[in-house]
Amino acid sequence: MFNFTLTYTDLYQLSMAQVYFLKGKADEEAVFDYYFRKIPYQGGFAIFAGLNNFLEILENLSFSQKDIDYLKSQDFNESFLAYLKDFKFKGTIRACQEGEVIFATAPILQVEATIVEAQLIETILLNLLNFQTLIATKASRIKLIAKEKTLLDFGLRRAQGTGGYYASKAAIIGGFNGTSNVIVGRDFNVPISGTMAHSFIQSYDNELEAFRDFAEKRPKNCVLLVDTYNTLKSGVPNAIKVAKEMEAKGQRLLAIRLDSGDLAYFARESRKLLDDAGLDYIKIAASNQLDEFVIKSLQEQNAPIDIYGVGTNLVIGKPDAALDGVYKLVFSNGKPRIKISESLAKTTIPHRKQVWRTFDEHGNFNGADVISLSDEKEIKKMNHPFEPYKSLIIGKFHQEALLKPVMENGMKLKPTPSLSEIAQFSKERLALLPLEYKRFYNPHIYKIGMSDALKEAREQLINSHKN
Numbered sequence: 213m214f215n216f217t218l219t220y221t222d223l224y225q226l227s228m229a230q231v232y233f234l235k236g237k238a239d240e241e242a243v244f245d246y247y248f249r250k251i252p253y254q255g256g257f258a259i260f261a262g263l264n265n266f267l268e269i270l271e272n273l274s275f276s277q278k279d280i281d282y283l284k285s286q287d288f289n290e291s292f293l294a295y296l297k298d299f300k301f302k303g304t305i306r307a308c309q310e311g312e313v314i315f316a317t318a319p320i321l322q323v324e325a326t327i328v329e330a331q332l333i334e335t336i337l338l339n340l341l342n343f344q345t346l347i348a349t350k351a352s353r354i355k356l357i358a359k360e361k362t363l364l365d366f367g368l369r370r371a372q373g374t375g376g377y378y379a380s381k382a383a384i385i386g387g388f389n390g391t392s393n394v395i396v397g398r399d400f401n402v403p404i405s406g407t408m409a410h411s412f413i414q415s416y417d418n419e420l421e422a423f424r425d426f427a428e429k430r431p432k433n434c435v436l437l438v439d440t441y442n443t444l445k446s447g448v449p450n451a452i453k454v455a456k457e458m459e460a461k462g463q464r465l466l467a468i469r470l471d472s473g474d475l476a477y478f479a480r481e482s483r484k485l486l487d488d489a490g491l492d493y494i495k496i497a498a499s500n501q502l503d504e505f506v507i508k509s510l511q512e513q514n515a516p517i518d519i520y521g522v523g524t525n526l527v528i529g530k531p532d533a534a535l536d537g538v539y540k541l542v543f544s545n546g547k548p549r550i551k552i553s554e555s556l557a558k559t560t561i562p563h564r565k566q567v568w569r570t571f572d573e574h575g576n577f578n579g580a581d582v583i584s585l586s587d588e589k590e591i592k593k594m595n596h597p598f599e600p601y602k603s604l605i606i607g608k609f610h611q612e613a614l615l616k617p618v619m620e621n622g623m624k625l626k627p628t629p630s631l632s633e634i635a636q637f638s639k640e641r642l643a644l645l646p647l648e649y650k651r652f653y654n655p656h657i658y659k660i661g662m663s664d665a666l667k668e669a670r671e672q673l674i675n676s677h678k679n
C-alpha cells in the first residue's frame with residue numbers, strides 16, 4: 213500500500229544507530245521484547261494482529277537513495293550513510309502466531325539482531341503492531357456481543373487517514389465478516405460488501421425510481437437504504453415494491469438498511485411490514501454510530517437486525533485510540549539489561565525469554581501464562597511479576613510455548629496465511645479462553661507470571677543496579 217523505507221522511523225533511532233556505528237558497537241547482539249502494559253477497552257484479552265504485514269515489509273526494508281540524500285542534508289556522517297546504503301535487517305524474530313489471544317506484560321514478540329538492526333526497526337514494528345492489534349481487539353469485542361449476526365466494516369471514510377487500510381484488515385482478523393473497503397478486498401481476498409448512500413436516493417426525484425434503477429443494475433446482494441424520507445411510510449413500502457418486481461424476474465432483494473432513529477423500533481416495524489408482504493427472506497441491516505455497547509443494547513432488545521454495519525467506532529479504536537505496546541531492550545553484548553522504575557510494574561523483565569500458556573484438563577486455557585528464561589521447560593511455579601509475595605503452582609498443567617521462530621536471517625520462515633486463515637485461528641483460540649475472561653464488564657484477570665529462575669535473575673539485576 214504505502215512505500216515503506218527505513219526512514220519510516222523516529223529520528224532518535226538514526227541518531228542512536230549512528231553512535232553505535234561510529235563507536236564500533238554496531239554489530240553487538242541485542243534482544244528486544246514487544247509487549248503491552250494494559251489490555252484495551254477494560255477487556256480481558258487482546259488479539260494479536262499485524263505480524264505478517266510487519267514481516268513482509270521488514271523483509272524488503274532498506275534505505276532508498278532519496279532517504280540517503282535526505283539524511284545527508286540532516287548532518288548524518290558520510291561513513292554511516294555509506295553503511296546505511298546497503299543496510300538490511302538480518303535478525304531473528306520469535307513471536308506468537310498472528311490472531312493469538314494475548315495478554316498484558318508477557319512478550320508477544322522478541323527481536324534478536326545487531327543493536328543497529330533491532331533499533332532501526334522499532335518504530336515501524338510498534339506502528340504496525342500496536343494499531344492492528346488494537347483494532348482486531350475492538351472487532352473481537354464487537355463480535356462477542358453480535359454473536360452470529362453479520363458484521364460489516366464501514367469505517368474507511370472516518371479512519372485516521374490510510375490507517376483505514378490496516379483497520380479493515382484487522383477487523384476481519386477480529387471476526388468481521390466483510391468490509392466496504394474495496395482495496396482491502398482486492399489485497400486480502402476478503403468479502404467486500406455495501407449498500408447505497410442517501411445521496412443516491414436524493415439525486416432522484418422519487419425514492420421508488422432510485423430503488424428500481426439500483427436493483428436493476430446490481431440485483432445480486434442488493435441492499436436498499438430506507439430512511440431517507442420516511443422509513444415506514446415510504447422507504448420500506450418502496451423497498452417491498454421493488455422486491456416484488458425482483459421476484460417477478462427470479463431475483464431476490466438481499467436486505468434493507470436502517471441508518472437513523474430508534475433502530476430497534478424501526479427494525480421491528482420494518483420486519484412486520486416485510487413479513488406481512490411475504491418477504492421474510494429479506495434481511496435487515498443497521499448502521500449509525502454503532503459500537504459494542506449499542507449492539508449489546510440492540511441484542512438485549514431483541515431487535516430483528518441481521519447485519520450490523522460498524523464504522524467510526526471500530527476503525528478509530530474508540531475510546532482507547534491506541535494500544536500502549538512497547539519495545540524494550542532485555543539483553544545486549546552478552547548481558548541481561550533492565551530499565552528500573554519506581555514501580556515494579558514499569559521495571560522491565562530482562563533476558564531472552566519464552567512464554568508458556570498453560571492448559572486445563574479439557575484443553576482450554578487455564579488462565580495463566582508464565583514467562584521463563586528461554587532455555588527453561590516445564591515450569592513448576594509462577595511468581596507475580598509486580599507483587600513479590602504472590603505465586604501459583606502450575607507444574608501439573610500442560611504448557612505450550614507461544615514464541616516461535618517466524619524470521620531468521622531477515623527472511624520469513626513461512627508464507628503469509630490468508631486473512632481468513634488468521635481469523636479462523638483467532639476464533640479457535642478465543643474459543644479456548646474461558647467465558648469469565650470474555651465477560652463484557654469486569655472480566656476475570658488472566659494471570660501472567662515469571663518462573664523462579666527468571667524472578668531470581670531479575671531481582672539479581674535490580675540489586676546489582678542498586679549497589
Ligand SMILES: Nc1ncnc2c1ncn2[C@@H]1O[C@H](COP(=O)(O)OP(=O)(O)OP(=O)(O)O)[C@@H](O)[C@H]1O
Pocket residue numbers: 471472473474475476477499500501502506509510513
Ligand atoms: N434502540 C436503540 N437502542 C440503543 N441505541 C440505539 C437504538 N437506536 C439507535 N441507537 C443508537 O443511538 C445513537 C444516537 O441515535 P440518534 O437517534 O440520536 O441519532 P440519529 O438517528 O442519527 O439522529 P437523526 O434522526 O437526527 O439522524 C446511535 O449511536 C444509534 O446507533
Ligand SMILES: O=P(O)(O)OC[C@H]1O[C@H](OP(=O)(O)OP(=O)(O)O)[C@H](O)[C@@H]1O
Pocket residue numbers: 366367369370408409410411471499500501502521522523524525
Ligand atoms: O456511523 P458509522 O459507524 O461511522 O458508520 C458508517 C456511516 O457512514 C455512512 O454515513 P454518511 O453520513 O457518511 O453517508 P451517507 O450519506 O451514505 O449516510 C453510513 O450511512 C453510516 O451511517
Ligand SMILES: O=C(O)c1cccnc1
Pocket residue numbers: 366367369392405406407408469499521523
Ligand atoms: O455500503 C454502505 O452502506 C456503507 C459504506 C460505507 C459507509 N457507510 C455505509
